[in-house]
Amino acid sequence: MLVTFRRKRPCFHFLLLFSTILSSFSSGHAGVTSAYIRSEWPSVDIPLDNEVFAVPEGHNIPQQVHITQGDYDGKSVIISWVTPDEPGPRKLQYGKSKDYKLSADSTVTNYTFYKYNSGYIHYCLLNALEYSTKYYYKIEARDSSREFWFQTPPRIHPDAPYTFGIIGDLGQTYNSLSTLQHYKQTGAQTVLFVGDLSYADQYKYNNIGVRWDSWGRFIEPIAAYQPWIWTAGNHEIEYMPDLGELTTFKNYLHRYPTPHAASKSSSPLWYSVRRASAHIIVLSSYSPFVKYTPQWMWLREELQRVNREITPWLIVLMHAPIYSSNVGHYMEGESMRSVFESWFVQYRVDFVFSGHVHAYERSYRMSNIHYNVTSGDRYPVPNKAAPVYITVGDGGNREGLAAKFWDPQPDYSAFREASYGHSTLEVHNRTHAIYRWNRNDDGKSIPTDSVVFHNQYWASNLRRRRRGG
Ligand SMILES: [Fe+2]
Secondary structure (H helix, E strand, O other), X not given: OHHHHHOOOOOHHHHHHHHHHHHHOHHHOOOEEOOOOOOOOOOOEOOOOOHHHOOOOOOOOOEEEEEEEOOOOOOOEEEEEEEOOOOOOOEEEEEOOOOOOEEEEOXXXXXXXXXXXXXXXEEXXXXXXXXXXXXXXXXXXXXXXXXXXXXXXXXOOOOOOEEEEEEOOOOOEHHHHHHHHHHHOOOOOEEEEOOOOOOHHHOOOOHHHHHHHHHHHHHHHHHOOOOEEEOOOHHHOOOEHHHOEOOOOHHHHHHOOOOHHHHOOOOOOOEEEEEOOEEEEEOOOOOOOOOOOHHHHHHHHHHHHOOOOOOOEEEEEOOOOOOOOEOOOOXXXXXXXXXXXXXXXXXXXXXXXXXXXXXXXXXXXXXXXOOOOOOOOOOOEEOOOXXXXXXXXXXXXXXXXXXXXXXOOXXXXXXXXXXXXXXXXXXXXXXXXXXEEEEOOOOOOOOOEEEEEEOOOOOOOHHHHHHHO
16 A cells, blocks of 8 residues: 555545545544533532432431333333331332322342441332333331332334433532533433442542432432433442452442343343333443353343334443543543444444543444454444444543543544533434433533434335335
8 A cells, every 4th residue: 555655646446435434424524622611610529418418307218219110121110219227118109190009018228338337228119010101109208208200111112202311420519410400401201321320439438338328319309200221330340458348339239220130131230121212232341241251142142132123223321432532541442342343333233322531422423343453444434334422421520521632533533522411312213313412511502412313223224114104
């Protein structure tokens, strides 16, 4: 190829190939590095005596109420809560009205972390729910009870509309609070949480457990009313030999159960759920994933179970992004990219959402699957079968923003900005979805980055679309 460059007349085929590659990246337009100037609030955790962490009044009143999907297809919900002083009543009443005609019992557990003793953590599985139905639930307590509600998703159907929110790296600062307040206004129905929950691991000794508790109260105003689909991040690992804590993910796994068994996973750290018209696969960046490991074997099976005729939208969640042009955490997802990227292309994944990098970035559809160490393309190239990679690690935790991107902006990067915010994915039907990224602090109600996406399975095949109606 060097000889080609030295010729006076450039090789036509080379130019043709080059222009084809350029035109495939968003019709030849380079990506955008936002020039937005933000007024950043200090990224400090909110003091524990702030009202956002308020403990419900009364003795041993249930707190830290949150829900997640409890099965593969969205007909079950897991409700969790904590009673601080004693196990207390295990009964939960629920129903389609406040008559609460149904009831279920919780299972209770507790644990220690260093010298911190957790409260009594209740899990309650509500089964055989009806689709598209509002359920009220009441958690009993000796002095008083607490009441909440949630809405079940529509029946699994390729055209079932549904709106997901995407939040990552949230923490418990004033910026985190702003993210939650903005998210609440969107009307999204389920949070896809891409890892790094409480940042309690930044504390010492017993305060680690205390900050897990405060975070549970912090998210309750949203998490008690709609499911959060959990992904584990590095701040959940909490391997702390100096405190005698050698069991990884201990606080996280005790507090945030997932329905992993329903998708035949052997670990709550990787699993999948189907909801409305989406098949959502959750991966663990911090669990073994190379060839022949349980996570690798599970994903290989799970991708074969995906039925795009029923759930057209295939979404993958992981914590460490496998494409990011931010200086922060650069290349940390490369090992997972080398293992899984070819599957993402083969199965035409629609979106890979990640966190970890405290900024926002969206890619074009591209892949880097031809490089095999000794030969092949060494640079990502446009690939219509590839997912769009989106980093939403901008929830607002105490570590602040990852403000520095590599320059020049790589061809694969479509939009990037270091601001706090969250995303929404509004699925309309089997062919179209509107994706939006919303910056927290510009005071505008319009999204900062907004794209209409075509489904990777249905929109790419006209004959299939006609057949599907
Ligand atoms: Fe992280």
